[in-house]
Amino acid sequence: QEQLVESGGGLVQAGDSLRLSCAASGHTGASVSMAWFRQAPGKEREFVAAITWSAGTTYYADSVKGRFTISRDNAKDTMNLQMNSLKPEDTAVYYCASTPSVWGNYYSPHFYSHWGQGTQVTVSS
Numbered sequence: 001q002e003q004l005v006e007s008g009g010g011l012v013q014a015g016d017s018l019r020l021s022c023a024a025s026g027h028t029g030a031s032v033s034m035a036w037f038r039q040a041p042g043k044e045r046e047f048v049a050a051i052t053w054s055a056g057t058t059y060y061a062d063s064v065k066g067r068f069t070i071s072r073d074n075a076k077d078t079m080n081l082q083m084n085s086l087k088p089e090d091t092a093v094y095y096c097a098s099t100p101s102v103w104g105n106y107y108s109p110h111f112y113s114h115w116g117q118g119t120q121v122t123v124s125s
Helices: none
Strands: 003-007 010-013 018-025 033-039 046-051 058-060 068-073 078-083 092-099 119-124
Touching: 003 092, 018 033, 018 092, 018 119, 033 068, 033 078, 046 068, 046 078, 058 068
Parallel strands: 010 119
Antiparallel strands: 003 018, 018 078, 033 046, 033 092, 046 058, 068 078, 092 119
């Protein structure tokens, strides 16, 4: 059973940067496709970014495009999310997700079979 553990969240001011990490352990063959989602209080979980196994293809939500960068290191079984120019509306719990699937809707949470517990990101104005 694969486990995903997020780290790197915290409290920052608008315009600051944060780098989130997701470490996979266990059956890491399940992490073919990986993604970040976020959920703010009272809102549904929303897609942030996704990356394929080879890291040759990345996907971003329009709201973070140009500010966030997703990357992965398969040798270390880690995935990262570099977040720059943070805004108060980026405040949420950020979740790491993975799936052994290659083809599917990367933007949908239903595509992913494994989830981390989440890390809180708070951006003050």
